[in-house]
Amino acid sequence: MKLKEVKLRHLKMTMKAPFATSFGSFQDKEFILLEATDDLGNSGWGESVAFEVPWYNEETFKTNWHMLEDFLIPALLNKEITHPDEVSEIFSSIRKNNMAKSTIEGAVWDLYAKRNQITLAKALGGEKKKIEVGISIGIQKSVEDLLQLIEGYVAEGYKRMKVKIKPGWDVDVMRQVREKFPDILLMADANSAYRLTDIDHLKQLDEFNLMMIEQPLASDDIVDHAKLQAEMKTPICLDESIHSLEDTRKAVELGSCKIINIKIGRVGGLTEAKKIHDYCQEQGIAVWCGGMLESGVGRAHNVALTTLPNFIMPGDTAGSKRYWEKDIITPEVVVEDGYITVPENAGIGYAPDLAVIEKYTIMEKTYQ
Ligand SMILES: O=C(O)CCC(=O)c1ccccc1C(=O)O
Numbered sequence: 001m002k003l004k005e006v007k008l009r010h011l012k013m014t015m016k017a018p019f020a021t022s023f024g025s026f027q028d029k030e031f032i033l034l035e036a037t038d039d040l041g042n043s044g045w046g047e048s049v050a051f052e053v054p055w056y057n058e059e060t061f062k063t064n065w066h067m068l069e070d071f072l073i074p075a076l077l078n079k080e081i082t083h084p085d086e087v088s089e090i091f092s093s094i095r096k097n098n099m100a101k102s103t104i105e106g107a108v109w110d111l112y113a114k115r116n117q118i119t120l121a122k123a124l125g126g127e128k129k130k131i132e133v134g135i136s137i138g139i140q141k142s143v144e145d146l147l148q149l150i151e152g153y154v155a156e157g158y159k160r161m162k163v164k165i166k167p168g169w170d171v172d173v174m175r176q177v178r179e180k181f182p183d184i185l186l187m188a189d190a191n192s193a194y195r196l197t198d199i200d201h202l203k204q205l206d207e208f209n210l211m212m213i214e215q216p217l218a219s220d221d222i223v224d225h226a227k228l229q230a231e232m233k234t235p236i237c238l239d240e241s242i243h244s245l246e247d248t249r250k251a252v253e254l255g256s257c258k259i260i261n262i263k264i265g266r267v268g269g270l271t272e273a274k275k276i277h278d279y280c281q282e283q284g285i286a287v288w289c290g291g292m293l294e295s296g297v298g299r300a301h302n303v304a305l306t307t308l309p310n311f312i313m314p315g316d317t318a319g320s321k322r323y324w325e326k327d328i329i330t331p332e333v334v335v336e337d338g339y340i341t342v343p344e345n346a347g348i349g350y351a352p353d354l355a356v357i358e359k360y361t362i363m364e365k366t367y368q
């Protein structure tokens with residue numbers, strides 16, 4: 001297959017409610033949608049999960065646009081590609097910029113599946129017909145607000161509650177959540193808000209029977225996480241620290257975590273995500289699929305990846321309506337009783353709605 005044309009669109013969508021983490025709050029989401037057209041006229045879709053501000057990692061949607069326009073699109077246009085795994089090889093001389101790489105690599109995977117008339121899930125080797133999902137809940141104004149939200153999400157059927165924490169919004173909050181909901185699957189995500197010197201404070205979280213604590217320490221650390229894990233009963237899950245299979249191997253060998261959150265963008269695409277999945281499966285390390293407040297296109301990729309067998313814990317891929325008044329795909333991603341039914345149409349399985357996409361588009365540019 002050959003990519004004959006690539007279109008980048010800069011979209012702006014507004015979430016129903018702000019989402020607050022230890023590093024900042026989001027409501028407007030500006031991001032890049034990529035549409036690649038092959039030699040048969042098929043369209044493959046990818047989404048950049050980089051945010052406007054480099055809080056979560058060093059990339060932004062503008063650095064992604066630059067990388068795509070100046071390096072990544074030219075490296076793929078009109079090149080014969082037999083399998084999407086070749087994309088990461090072609091990009092191997094370009095360092096990092098994983099979210100930029102993943103944007104176009106995802107579109108190539110979608111095209112590959114569409115050309116073979118199979119679902120993206122099947123192309124990846126996934127077999128689940130439905131996937132179990134949880135929900136990630138931002139920092140709230142009051143504990144009452146948080147408890148009320150959790151009550152609603154439990155009633156909707158979400159299988160696992162993830163509560164964002166930061167210094168001043170942690171042990172007491174988790175205690176109150178656990179008291180009110182003694183039996184739910186519960187976890188906390190600190191987004192790197194602590195240091196190893198906070199170890200005595202963090203150890204108090206061991207009381208609450210949490211499934212895991214996600215990324216408590218620095219976003220570039222695996223050494224201090226190993227020291228913390230040795231002292232904590234609660235499993236540590238790494239998010240920000242893991243960019244590749246190599247990072248995963250080192251973290252597992254050091255004992256830095258017992259669980260890995262796989263985000264396709266953070267690791268540079270589906271091929272690397274699958275490698276991490278396979279390695280963790282061999283090592284007995286559980287994985288689950290993280291989220292980046294995606295639109296329907298990125299969400300569809302997450303759904304497909306989660307069909308792989310070692311995604312044994314509910315992910316952060318909530319339904320479209322948790323984020324958007326109107327998502328950009330038809331149908332939207334729907335969660336019923338905590339499950340998403342994996343779509344059966346070829347490729348990502350949801351159809352990007354061009355009319356809706358146009359409404360959210362600020363700028364677009366085509367490359368041939
Ligand atoms: O609902 C989602 O998409 C996941 C939300 C989430 O937790 C998150 C959102 C933005 C940046 C980082 C994270 C994270 O997983 O750390």
Ligand SMILES: [Mg+2]
Pocket residue numbers: 189191214215239240261290
């Ligand atoms: Mg996280």
